[in-house]
Amino acid sequence: MINRTIFPAQFKGTFQQPDIFGYYGQFGGAYIPEMLHRNVEELKARYLQIINDASFQQEYQQLLKDYVGRPTPLYFAPRLSKEFNTRIYLKREDLCHTGAHKINNTIGQILLAEKLGKRRIIAETGAGQHGVATATVCALKGLQCIVYMGEKDIERQAPNVARMKMLGATVVPATSGSKTLKDATNEAIRDWINNPSDTHYIIGSVVGPHPYPDMVARFQSVISAEIRRQLKETTGKELPSQVVACVGGGSNAAGAFYHFLEEPAVQLVAVEAAGHGVNSGMSAATTQLGKPGILHGSKSLVMQTADGQVVEPHSISAGLDYPGVGPLHAHLFETGRGRFLSATDDQALEAAFHLAKTEGIIPALETAHALAVLKDLGAGPHDTIVLCLSGRGDKDMATYMKAMETGKF
């Protein structure tokens, strides 16, 4: 049973799939310069037909099984459940090949790129997880791979830069603006403008112009499809009380929510990065701090100044360090269909160390934000909580080691 008196807002909204122009309510669309029109139009015209094609699905499912290692386990976390006096299941996306859910999308998009006849692949990356997942599928398919990464992120994510290079990708530093994910995305878009005929842009999250948000959500939806099936098998019921996931751009949350969007009995909990605190001026909690605006080709909530300049967010986790959020999530927020919480840098660190010690799982810093709100869910012994454990913590060991030195953890 969900306690309806505490969170009445969750039942207000009904989710609507995007219309043919890519709008989820007022959010979405394709606000792109003409130079991108042909490529985006081609994707828009063909993505559904390609994805739904039987031969595509066969190859996609085969690779998810044999190469990615799906289905990932839905693990009942006994000690965590006991502690929070509820039933907590962890969807183990951290066990995917390359260490996070990102590869669900890159496998799908590389097959799509092949169908479109594109031989050159570009991507943006923040922490490097999407860059690694893209470099991996490019190696798998023998396609050229160029990854744009902020100069600052290259410095702080050296192991992932090395992984991408070892996989044969070229890593190009984004030196403009704030030199992080936002600017890497700008550079990738510029590359696409300059290479319109042979290149496919693999966006890593549910952001960008239509059809990217819907396309990436569909590729990630394998997460919630498996959750439903696995819950049914283990508990006899397909629907959990709550699904919890962290949100930067929002791809793992989109995937974990997807098959529950039209199930009002399931509360969808999105956890943003509050950085030093939502109102500290050093935060990435876009739904709390953003206003409707246009960033990277779609209308959504955007962190910006009163003059409409996009501001630089802050989060300890590079993967959540983004001043926007996918239009799907802006819609979930606006309609009240989703419940939006946030966790600070310190709360995330604490949650990461806690999971390591209680369940023997070292989560990615992004995922740790979702873990940090378990105490705030208001769940009881008869509730079933599914938390999307989107990635593993190997890439964050430098941060965790620094945290240990403080003696706090």
Add this chain to the structure above:
Amino acid sequence: MNRLNELFQRKQKNILNVYCTAGYPRLHDTLPIMRAVQAAGADIIELGMPYSDPLADGPVIQQSSSIALANGMTIAALFDQLKDFRKQVQIPVILMGYMNPVLQFGFEKFCRQAADLPVDGLILPDLPEREFETEYGPILQRYGLNFTFLVTPETSEERVRRLDALSSGFLYAVSSSSTTGSSKNMQHVTAYLERLRSYQLKNPILVGFGIHDKASFNAACEHANGAIIGTAFIKALDNSTDPEGKALEFVNGILK
């Protein structure tokens, strides 16, 4: 009829449109540079409203935008600088920028204040034609502002015609491929511009890519009504303590 339409009635060849970033290199250089560009004989000024994430621009213009923003340039500050500017600058002026800052300012308020200055038109490369038709075009029309769409070599004939029909003032022909200006590239460009010319569109066509000197300006003008120079002009202003003098010198170098 505004200055832009008057210009094209009077002159159909060798139109020079010079792009500059408002508030660059220093906050209050905007108007002196506009004066110099006019004095040197340019036909149109395209005034860039700086944005933190200018997707359709290259690194040089993005860098100038970052500097202008750091200088404190905003839409409100620009409108303030342009108050009474018509006493000094009489040639057509169009504003170029991105949707987000304009939306935050308020689209209708923006159009009303722009028309009051008055400027003559607007370019927002990330405003899609569908939203233009359903939402924003009627507002622009109400305030008598021209709106220019971009076309590229990848734009189909059908779409060029559609964007031409929606545009007023002129149509902006850009290249979607690199701006290196190799001879092979130039052949492609020529073929593309001749293709546009053969459509006999309603609007004049200004070419905007890789035009950096007198020779490339003259070459572009052979196949279109004129050209837009942006990056090369911004480069010419680089680090100058006398941007007005540099602006004059640069435009003179193109036209004389």
